Amino acid sequence: MASLLRNLSYRFTPTPSSDFxxxxxxxxxxxxxxxxxxxxxxxxxxxxxxxxxxxxxxxxxxxxxxxNINGWNTHLIVATGKTDWVRDVADEKGSVMEAVAKTEEPTNGMMLSASNIPIPHTSHSDPDGQVRTTVLLLPAFKFIDHVTPAAVPDLIQHCVNTAPTNTTPLADPASDNSLATTPLPAGLDVRDCPxxxxxxxxxxxxxxxxxxxxxxxxxxxxxxxxxxxxxxxxxxxxxxxxxxxxxxxxxxxxxxxxxxxxxxxxxxxxxxxxxxxxxxxxxxxxxxxxxxxxxxxxxxxxxxxxxxxxxxxxxxxxxxxxxx
Known part of the structure; x- marks a missing residue:
C-alpha cells in the first residue's frame, strides 16, 4: 500500500507549462x-x-x-514480458517498477506502466541477480536498454528528468530531442522506437x-x-x-x-x-x-x-x- 501511495503521488503530477x-x-x-x-x-x-x-x-x-483523468507529462513503460501483474506493479519484487516507486520522484510528472514488451533475448543477470530490461520513454519515443533496478535513480535523473514532456513545445524538426545529446550513465543505451x-x-x-x-x-x-x-x-x-x-x-x-x-x-x-x-x-x-x-x-x-x-x-x- 505504501508503494501504491508513493507511486500515485507523482504519477499524475505534471510540471505545468505556461504555453499550454x-x-x-x-x-x-x-x-x-x-x-x-x-x-x-x-x-x-x-x-x-x-x-x-x-x-x-x-x-x-x-x-x-x-x-476525468489527471495530467501526466512523461510515460515510462517497462518491458516485463508479461500480460498480467500483481495488483500494484510497484509491488513486483525485484522489478524496475518497484525501484521507481522507491527512488526520488521524477521532476516532471511521470506515469509508470508495466508492459508485455519482451525482456531482450540478450538480457542477463548481473552478479547480484538483477535482470536487465528495456524501458520505453514517451513522448520521446525512445527505448533505453540494459536497465536494472539499481540503475533506476540514474535513469530518472539523466533520462526522464531531461526528456521532452507532453507539455513542452515541439522541438525544431531539424533537431533531435534532448535524450540524444544528454550523456547517459554507464551501461544504459538509448535508441529510437521504430x-x-x-x-x-x-x-x-x-x-x-x-x-x-x-x-x-x-x-x-x-x-x-x-x-x-x-x-x-x-x-x-x-x-x-x-x-x-x-x-x-x-x-x-x-x-x-x-x-x-x-x-x-x-x-x-x-x-x-x-x-x-x-x-x-x-x-x-x-x-x-x-x-x-x-x-x-x-x-x-x-x-x-x-x-x-x-x-x-x-x-x-x-x-x-x-x-x-
Whole structure:
C-alpha cells in the first residue's frame, strides 16, 4: 500500500507549462470526424467483423468520460514480458517498477506502466541477480536498454528528468530531442522506437477481468485492419514505421473498458513522421467494431469519431492543448 501511495503521488503530477492551455471542451482538443470531409465512418464489411466481446461484458455507458483523468507529462513503460501483474506493479519484487516507486520522484510528472514488451533475448543477470530490461520513454519515443533496478535513480535523473514532456513545445524538426545529446550513465543505451504510432491496451486482469478479455481481442482486430496497410508490427519486427501494440497495466477507469491510449508521432510538412509524440489520444468504451475507425481516422489522422462517448482526454503538442 505504501508503494501504491508513493507511486500515485507523482504519477499524475505534471510540471505545468505556461504555453499550454486546457481545451475548452470535448470537441476542442482533437478534430472530430466530419462525414462530409472524411466519408462514411464504416466500410460496412460486416461479414469480416467476427470478433466480439463475451455476452456478459458489461461496462458503464452513462458517465461523462471527458476530463476525468489527471495530467501526466512523461510515460515510462517497462518491458516485463508479461500480460498480467500483481495488483500494484510497484509491488513486483525485484522489478524496475518497484525501484521507481522507491527512488526520488521524477521532476516532471511521470506515469509508470508495466508492459508485455519482451525482456531482450540478450538480457542477463548481473552478479547480484538483477535482470536487465528495456524501458520505453514517451513522448520521446525512445527505448533505453540494459536497465536494472539499481540503475533506476540514474535513469530518472539523466533520462526522464531531461526528456521532452507532453507539455513542452515541439522541438525544431531539424533537431533531435534532448535524450540524444544528454550523456547517459554507464551501461544504459538509448535508441529510437521504430514505430510511428503506438497503441496501449490495458490487459491487467488481476485488477479487472474485462481488461484481460478485451486486450487480446482488440489487438487481433487492430492487426486485421493494419495488416493490409502494411502497418502491423510484432515484437521482432523493427522495420521503420508501422504501429506497435503493447499491453500495459491498470490505467484507471476499468468500468469504461476498454481503455486505449494512442500515441502519434508528429509529422513533417511533407507528411513524414519525426521524433517525439505530438499527441496522445486516450479513449475508453472501445469495442472491436471501433477498431476500423480508430485505424482510419485516429491512428492515421489524429481525429476522433465519438468524442462525446469515448474520449477521456490527452494532449496535442502541436496546438498546445491538454485535457487537464
Amino acid at each position: 492551455q486546457k481545451a475548452k471542451n470535448v470537441d476542442a482538443l482533437f478534430t472530430k470526424t466530419d462525414p462530409a470531409v472524411d466519408g462514411d465512418d464504416c466500410l460496412h464489411d460486416c461479414e469480416s467483423c467476427s470478433i466480439k466481446y463475451p455476452r456478459k461484458f458489461e461496462i458503464d455507458e452513462d458517465d461523462k468520460l471527458y476530463g 514505430h510511428n504510432y503506438l497503441i496501449l491496451l490495458c490487459s491487467h486482469a488481476t485488477r479487472d477481468a474485462r481488461c484481460g478479455q478485451s486486450a487480446p481481442l482488440l489487438k487481433k482486430e487492430f492487426e486485421r485492419h493494419l495488416r493490409p496497410l502494411g502497418l502491423a508490427r510484432d515484437f521482432d519486427d523493427e522495420r521503420p514505421g508501422g504501429v506497435g501494440i503493447y499491453f500495459i497495466n491498470h490505467v484507471g477507469g476499468h468500468k469504461y473498458s476498454a481503455n486505449v491510449l494512442i500515441y502519434r508521432r508528429r509529422l513533417s510538412p511533407d507528411g513524414k513522421p519525426l521524433n517525439e509524440a505530438a499527441q496522445c489520444i486516450w479513449l475508453a468504451r472501445i469495442k472491436p467494431q471501433d477498431c476500423e475507425n480508430l485505424v482510419r481516422f485516429t491512428i492515421l489522422q489524429g481525429k476522433v469519431v465519438k468524442p462525446g462517448q469515448q474520449l477521456r482526454g490527452g494532449f496535442d503538442r502541436s496546438t498546445q492543448l491538454t485535457s487537464w
